Amino acid sequence: MPTKTQHRKSQAPRLEPKTISLSHPDSLHPNSIHPGSLLSAADLSIDKVESILRLADVLEKEDALRRDKRLFKRRVSLLFYESSTRTRTSFELAAKALGADTSLVSAQSSSIEKGESLKDTGITLRALGAECIILRSPYSGAPYLLAETTGLPILNAGDGMHEHPSQALLDLRTILAHLEIGAKITETTLKGVTVTICGDIFHSRVARSNALLLPRLGARVVFCGPTPLLPEIAAQLGPNIVIERDFDRALAQSQIVMMLRIQAERLAGLALDLEEYKARYQANVDRVAAYAPKALVMHPGPMIRGLEITSEVADGRQSAIAEQVRNGVAIRMALIMRALGGDTKVSTKSRSVSPKKGASR
Amino acid sequence: MNPILIRGGHVIDPAAGVDGPRDLLLVEGKVAAMDVPGKMKHAGTEVIDAKGLVVAPGLVDIHVHLREPGQGYKETIATGTAAAATGGFTTVCAMPNTIPVNDSAETTRWMLAPERGAAIRVFPIGAATRGSLGEALTEYGSLRAAGVVAVTDDGKPILGDAIMRQALVAAARANLPVIQHAEDTRLTGGCSMNAGPVAFRLGLRGMPTEAESGLVERDIRLLAEVKDSRAHLHIAHLSTKAALDAVRRARRNGLRVTCEVAPHHFVLNEEAIGNYDTRAKMNPPLRAESDRVAVIEGIIDGSVDCIATDHAPHAAHEKEQEFERAPNGITGLESALGLSIAVLHVRHKLPLSRVIALLSTQPAAVLGLKGRGILSVGSAADAVIFDPAKKWTFQARESKSKSKNTPFDGWTMQGQISMTISEGRVVYRRN
Numbered sequence: 001m002p003t004k005t006q007h008r009k010s011q012a013p014r015l016e017p018k019t020i021s022l023s024h025p026d027s028l029h030p031n032s033i034h035p036g037s038l039l040s041a042a043d044l045s046i047d048k049v050e051s052i053l054r055l056a057d058v059l060e061k062e063d064a065l066r067r068d069k070r071l072f073k074r075r076v077s078l079l080f081y082e083s084s085t086r087t088r089t090s091f092e093l094a095a096k097a098l099g100a101d102t103s104l105v106s107a108q109s110s111s112i113e114k115g116e117s118l119k120d121t122g123i124t125l126r127a128l129g130a131e132c133i134i135l136r137s138p139y140s141g142a143p144y145l146l147a148e149t150t151g152l153p154i155l156n157a158g159d160g161m162h163e164h165p166s167q168a169l170l171d172l173r174t175i176l177a178h179l180e181i182g183a184k185i186t187e188t189t190l191k192g193v194t195v196t197i198c199g200d201i202f203h204s205r206v207a208r209s210n211a212l213l214l215p216r217l218g219a220r221v222v223f224c225g226p227t228p229l230l231p232e233i234a235a236q237l238g239p240n241i242v243i244e245r246d247f248d249r250a251l252a253q254s255q256i257v258m259m260l261r262i263q264a265e266r267l268a269g270l271a272l273d274l275e276e277y278k279a280r281y282q283a284n285v286d287r288v289a290a291y292a293p294k295a296l297v298m299h300p301g302p303m304i305r306g307l308e309i310t311s312e313v314a315d316g317r318q319s320a321i322a323e324q325v326r327n328g329v330a331i332r333m334a335l336i337m338r339a340l341g342g343d344t345k346v347s348t349k350s351r352s353v354s355p356k357k358g359a360s361r
Numbered sequence: 362m363n364p365i366l367i368r369g370g371h372v373i374d375p376a377a378g379v380d381g382p383r384d385l386l387l388v389e390g391k392v393a394a395m396d397v398p399g400k401m402k403h404a405g406t407e408v409i410d411a412k413g414l415v416v417a418p419g420l421v422d423i424h425v426h427l428r429e430p431g432q433g434y435k436e437t438i439a440t441g442t443a444a445a446a447t448g449g450f451t452t453v454c455a456m457p458n459t460i461p462v463n464d465s466a467e468t469t470r471w472m473l474a475p476e477r478g479a480a481i482r483v484f485p486i487g488a489a490t491r492g493s494l495g496e497a498l499t500e501y502g503s504l505r506a507a508g509v510v511a512v513t514d515d516g517k518p519i520l521g522d523a524i525m526r527q528a529l530v531a532a533a534r535a536n537l538p539v540i541q542h543a544e545d546t547r548l549t550g551g552c553s554m555n556a557g558p559v560a561f562r563l564g565l566r567g568m569p570t571e572a573e574s575g576l577v578e579r580d581i582r583l584l585a586e587v588k589d590s591r592a593h594l595h596i597a598h599l600s601t602k603a604a605l606d607a608v609r610r611a612r613r614n615g616l617r618v619t620c621e622v623a624p625h626h627f628v629l630n631e632e633a634i635g636n637y638d639t640r641a642k643m644n645p646p647l648r649a650e651s652d653r654v655a656v657i658e659g660i661i662d663g664s665v666d667c668i669a670t671d672h673a674p675h676a677a678h679e680k681e682q683e684f685e686r687a688p689n690g691i692t693g694l695e696s697a698l699g700l701s702i703a704v705l706h707v708r709h710k711l712p713l714s715r716v717i718a719l720l721s722t723q724p725a726a727v728l729g730l731k732g733r734g735i736l737s738v739g740s741a742a743d744a745v746i747f748d749p750a751k752k753w754t755f756q757a758r759e760s761k762s763k764s765k766n767t768p769f770d771g772w773t774m775q776g777q778i779s780m781t782i783s784e785g786r787v788v789y790r791r792n
Contacts, residue, residue: 039636119681139683140564141637149681160685162564205564236558 036132036153036339039143041165041209042238046216050185053173055334056327064097067333072099074340077130079121079146080157081107081137086301086325087157087166091134094332100340103130118142122150132339135159153339155332161203161266166335167300168209170327172217174320175256177327178296190219196250198224198281199260199308201234203267206300207260208237215240224250225281228270229262247281251291258298259283259309274307284310288318296320362785363407364388369398370411370746374418375718376735385416387742390785395736411746414779417717419451419481419743420698421724421734423511424540424597424621424669426690427453427483430471431460436674436763439478441694444672444762446480446781446788448695451743452725452733453481453672456515457488464488464499466507473508481783482741484510484730489528489539493517498527501535510728513540515597516644518576520546526583529592538593538619538728541580543604544645548572553685555631555646563637565684568646574603581611581618588616595727596620598671600645602655609664619727621669624693624700625768627656633768639680639687640768643673657709660719667724670697674764692767696755698747699774706749707775713749742785751777 033039044052059067076095080088088104095102105125107113112121118137125133132153135143140160147154158164176182181189195214201207201223211221221241223234235243244250251257262272283297297309297318305311314321365387372383372395384401386394394401422445428436438455445453455472457463463472469485477483487509491497493516501512512532518541519525525539532539549568554560556567577596584594599605599620611618625643630650633641641647659665673690680687701720705711725734732740757770781789 117678117681118683137683139685141684144636145681145683160564161566202561208562208564231561233558233561237562 031151033147034153039156041168041213052334056330059333060330068099070098074100075129076100077125077133078104079135090328119149122146163209164205165209168213170331173327188218190217193219194254195256196222196254197258200262201230203263222250283313285312366406367409370416372416373714374736375722387785418721420449420720421452423454423724425453425672427455440763442480444694449745449778451481451783454484458516462488462493466503469507480788486511489514505535511538515542530590533590533592538595540595543576545572545576555648559631570601573601577604577607593617598623600626605659619666621667623671637684644689668719680766696769702776744782746780747778753777
C-alpha cells in the first residue's frame with residue numbers, strides 16, 4: 001500500500017481566500033521584482049516620495065558636466081509599444097543628462113512587429129546590456145511581466161488603463177511648487193488641498209496614479225465626469241476619493257484641477273455626445289473664472305484643445321501645463337538614478353522651493 | 362486482469378448510502394461484491410490494504426479540456442487522463458472546443474479510439490452547433506450513437522434564442538443535456554476579469570455578473586417555453602449568486618436545470634489575481650468574495666449539483682504574456698479533491714460523503730453516466746482510495762498534465778490519494 005511513504009508534516013492549509021497569498025516556489029516567473037523598479041504609485045512610501053523629490057531637486061540644479069558622470073555610459077532602454085511625446089522624450093533626456101546611453105525600441109520598427117513577445121524582447125534588451133527598461137505598453141500590468149521575466153529594474157511609463165506613476169510624481173512636484181511647500185513630505189503635507197481630476201477617469205492611468213498618490217499626503221481627490229467615463233466604483237480606488245458629477249461644484253472646492261483627454265483609442269465602442277460633454281465638463285474661461293479663479297490648472301497631455309480644455313485656459317495664467325512637462329525631466333532623472341542604484345545620497349537640507357509665477361493658493 | 366480485493370477501508374458510496382467499514386471486490390472491471398470486513402475470501406486476488414483510508418467511487422469530472430485533437434502541445438488525451446487518474450478521477454467528459462471542433466461522430470470516435478491512450482474512461486461532449494458557430498445544430502442522434510453524453514458550445518455560448526430553443530428540444534429528443542457556458546458575450550468584449558473595484562484598480566475591463574446571470578435567465582425562460590419536451594439544461598461553471606438564484610427559482614418551477622461549480626470559484630476570489638497573475642485568469646473569472654461565499658452556500662444547501670474542474674491546460678509561453686493577452690483557464694484535475702476536502706469538509710464541515718457525492722455520484726447522475734460514481738454490484742470497478750486527513754503540498758512541476766497553469770502551486774491540500782482504479786485496473790498508485 002502506498003501509505004508506507006514518509007510524509008513530512010505539512011504546514012497549516014493556506015486556503016482561506018480572505019488571506020490568500022499565492023506563493024509560487026515554481027513560479028512561471030523566476031525573478032522577483034527589482035527594488036529599483038517603479039510600477040505603481042501605490043508602491044511608493046512617503047519616505048520614497050520624499051527621497052525622489054529631493055533627488056530631483058539636486059539633479060536639476062547640478063552642474064551638467066558633473067551630472068553627466070553620475071551614470072556615465074550606463075545603459076537604459078526605452079521600450080515603447082505606444083506612441084508618446086512627453087514621456088518618451090523626458091525619460092530619454094533624463095537618462096542622457098545623467099550620462100547614460102539610451103536605446104529606443106518602438107513597436108513599429110522592431111521585431112515586436114514580427115510577433116516577438118514582451119518576455120523575449122526584454123531578455124534581448126538585457127542581453128544587449130540594458131540595465132534598466134522604461135516601458136510603455138497598451139496592456140495593463142505589462143511592467144510586472146517584464147520585471148518578473150527580466151529581473152531588471154523597470155520604470156512604468158504608462159501601462160494600459162492602469163498607471164503612470166512618474167506622471168503622478170511630476171504632478172506632485174508641480175503642485176508642491178505651486179503651493180510653495182518645501183518642507184519634508186508627510187501624511188499631512190497636502191492637508192486641506194482638494195484636487196479635482198476631470199474627464200475620462202475610466203481609461204486614465206494618470207488619474208489612477210494621482211488618486212493613489214496624492215491622498216497619501218493628505219489631499220482630497222474629487223473625480224468628475226459622466227458615468228460612462230467615471231463608474232461609481234472608481235471612488236473605491238483608495239481613501240479620500242469622492243465623485244462629484246457637477247464640474248462647477250467640483251471646481252468650487254478645488255485648489256488644483258487636472259483635466260484629462262478623452263481617450264478615443266480606448267473607448268471601445270462607447271458612444272459619447274461630445275457637444276454635451278463640452279457643455280458639462282470643458283475647462284473654459286467662463287467656468288474657471290466663475291468657480292476656480294485661483295486654482296492651478298493641469299493637464300498631463302496630449303490635450304485636445306477645444307474639447308476638454310480651451311486654448312484660453314491651457315495657455316492662461318492659471319495653467320501649469322508647461323511646468324508639468326519641465327518637472328518630468330527632473331523626476332525621471334531621479335527615478336533612473338534610483339533604478340540604476342547610482343549614488344542617490346543627497347544633502348539633508350529641505351527641498352528648495354521654486355514658486356510658480358501667477359496663480360497662488 | 363486479476364480480481365482486486367480492497368480490504369479494511371472505510372467505504373463511502375453515497376448512492377447506496379454506505380458510509381462505513383467494508384471490503385470491496387472488483388472482478389473483470391466490475392464491482393463484484395461489497396461486504397462487512399473480513400467476510401470475503403482473498404485467494405486468487407490482489408489484496409489492497411485500505412486500513413485507515415477511504416474507499417469511494419472514482420471521481421467524475423464532467424468538464425475538462427483535453428485539447429485533442431489539435432492542440433497536443435497543451436495536453437493530449439493520454440496526458441490529461443493521466444493527470445485525472447492522479448487526481449482520483451476515473452471518468453472525464455471532454456469538451457468539444459478542440460481543433461477541429463468535435464461536432465461529428467467521426468471526431469468523437471477518433472477521441473475514443475484506443476490509440477489515444479486514455480488512462481481512464483473518457484466520454485466526449487459534442488458541439489451543440491456545427492463548428493460551435495451558433496448557427497446550425499449538429500446531428501445529436503448520430504453524436505449520441507458515437508458516444509457523446511451531452512452537447513454544448515462551451516466557451517462560445519449559444520446566444521440566439523431560436524437556435525438555443527431548437528438545441529434544447531433536439532437534445533431532449535436524443536436524451537442529451539444541453540450544457541451552456543453562460544456568458545452574454547455582448548457584455549464581455551475585451552474583458553479579462555470580474556467587473557468591480559479590483560478590475561478598476563488594475564485598469565482591466567471587467568465582466569459584469571449580469572453577463573452570466575442574464576444568459577442563465579434567458580436559457581431558463583427558453584426551457585420553460587419548451588417544458589413539454591422534458592429538455593435538460595445544465596449550467597457549466599456557475600460563478601455568481603444571481604445565476605444560482607435563477608437556477609433555484611427554475612427548479613422550484615419544476616424545470617430540469619442542473620449546475621456545476623469549479624473548485625477555483627469556491628476557493629478563490631478576484632483578489633487572487635494580485636499583480637496580474639495569469640494563473641488566476643479564467644472564464645468565468647474569479648468573482649467577488651460575496652459570490653464565492655454564495656457558491657459555497659449553494660453547495661451546502663444542495664442547489665449546486667456537482668463540482669467540475671474546467672481543467673484548461675495552456676502552454677507556459679501562452680500564459681506568460683500580458684494579462685489581457687493570456688488565454689483563459691487553469692488546470693484542475695489534480696487539485697480538485699484536495700481543495701474540496703480542505704475547504705468544504707474541513708472548513709465548512711460538509712460531510713465527506715457529500716463531498717464525494719459532489720465529485721462523483723452527482724456529476725455522473727447529471728449526465729446520466731450509468732454505472733459510474735457508484736459502487737453497487739455490477740457497476741464499473743472505478744474507485745479512489747485516499748487518506749482524508751492527510752495534508753500534502755501540490756507541486757505543479759510534478760503534475761502529469763502537460764501544462765502547469767495552476768494558481769494552487771505550492772498550496773497545502775487535504776486528502777491524499779493512494780490509489781485510483783479504473784475499470785478494475787490500477788491507473789494511479791502513490792509511490
